[in-house]
Amino acid sequence: MKDLSNQKVVVIGGTSGIGLATAIAAFELGAEVYAASRSETSIEKAKSKAPGEIKFRVADTHDIASLEAVFSEAGPINHLVSAATGANRTMAPFMEQTAEQFAEAFNKFWGYTNVTRHGVPHLVEDGSLTLVSGTPARKCNPGMSSLSCVGSAVEALGRALALEIAPKRVNVVAPGIIDTAMFDWMGDNKEATFEQMSKNIPLRRVGKPEELANAIIFFMTTRYVTGTTVDVDGGTLLP
Numbered sequence: 116m117k118d119l120s121n122q123k124v125v126v127i128g129g130t131s132g133i134g135l136a137t138a139i140a141a142f143e144l145g146a147e148v149y150a151a152s153r154s155e156t157s158i159e160k161a162k163s164k165a166p167g168e169i170k171f172r173v174a175d176t177h178d179i180a181s182l183e184a185v186f187s188e189a190g191p192i193n194h195l196v197s198a199a200t201g202a203n204r205t206m207a208p209f210m211e212q213t214a215e216q217f218a219e220a221f222n223k224f225w226g227y228t229n230v231t232r233h234g235v236p237h238l239v240e241d242g243s244l245t246l247v248s249g250t251p252a253r254k255c256n257p258g259m260s261s262l263s264c265v266g267s268a269v270e271a272l273g274r275a276l277a278l279e280i281a282p283k284r285v286n287v288v289a290p291g292i293i294d295t296a297m298f299d300w301m302g303d304n305k306e307a308t309f310e311q312m313s314k315n316i317p318l319r320r321v322g323k324p325e326e327l328a329n330a331i332i333f334f335m336t337t338r339y340v341t342g343t344t345v346d347v348d349g350g351t352l353l354p
């Protein structure tokens with residue numbers, strides 16, 4: 116069932132973390148893979164971890180021309196993934212954020228709408244789009260209102276789109292805390308902080324990017340799934 120040979124997969128935000136793990140997993144299942152992000156530095160780093168045949172390209176979710184260039188080169192596309200971060204988020208109580216700080220977090224969402232608007236026309240009729248939200252969409256701790264609202268918007272877009280773009284499919288994966296470069300700002304404290312965070316996760320550990328990739332591959336290869344969100348969070352959403 117899990118065979119992507121003769122299929123083209125494009126991963127925007129595909130040079131690190133969840134996106135890179137997805138690009139590698141799709142390649143290993145036989146796909147021709149394009150993986151894109153903003154910086155050459157990320158691309159060089161990714162190349163050192165990935166099979167040489169993955170085609171890395173520069174593209175920014177906020178730069179339509181760069182997205183169009185990747186989609187036109189890769190198309191017709193079988194599976195498109197938007198795993199880009201694409202925004203700075205302010206982690207602070209809503210009442211302590213300026214309107215500008217709060218709005219800035221939505222640049223992730225606007226980037227996803229750009230990927231969708233310009234990528235879906237390049238999808239084959241039974242192709243799939245996968246977007247990435249996050250557990251704060253449905254379980255929000257204090258200080259995470261912007262993440263929660265953006266994640267909810269991504270999940271709502273997935274459901275709304277599913278009705279409009281069928282038979283093309285769209286799904287959302289919602290990660291819990293996953294060990295990626297997103298947490299590199301923690302420096303030497305990363306491991307200890309993850310250990311502390313794990314105490315509140317039923318499976319008692321943070322997740323691996325490969326575990327998210329597995330869920331995204333499920334969306335690509337399971338052709339009767341659309342408009343759904345799958346949580347890959349070690350049970351974090353449990354009451």
Ligand SMILES: NC(=O)c1ccc[n+]([C@@H]2O[C@H](COP(=O)([O-])OP(=O)(O)OC[C@H]3O[C@@H](n4cnc5c(N)ncnc54)[C@H](OP(=O)(O)O)[C@@H]3O)[C@@H](O)[C@H]2O)c1
Nearest residue numbers: 128130131132133152153154157175176200201249293295
């Ligand atoms: N890790 C977690 O715990 C977690 C939890 C919940 C949700 N998520 C979501 O999962 C997604 C992937 O995150 P990750 O943890 O894999 O992060 P990551 O390791 O930092 O990877 C982010 C990727 O996005 C690219 N990117 C950022 N802005 C971009 C833009 N404007 N256009 C194109 N590419 C862009 C980055 O490369 P460049 O810098 O070169 O552009 C990089 O390839 C994000 O949407 C994040 O919000 C992650």
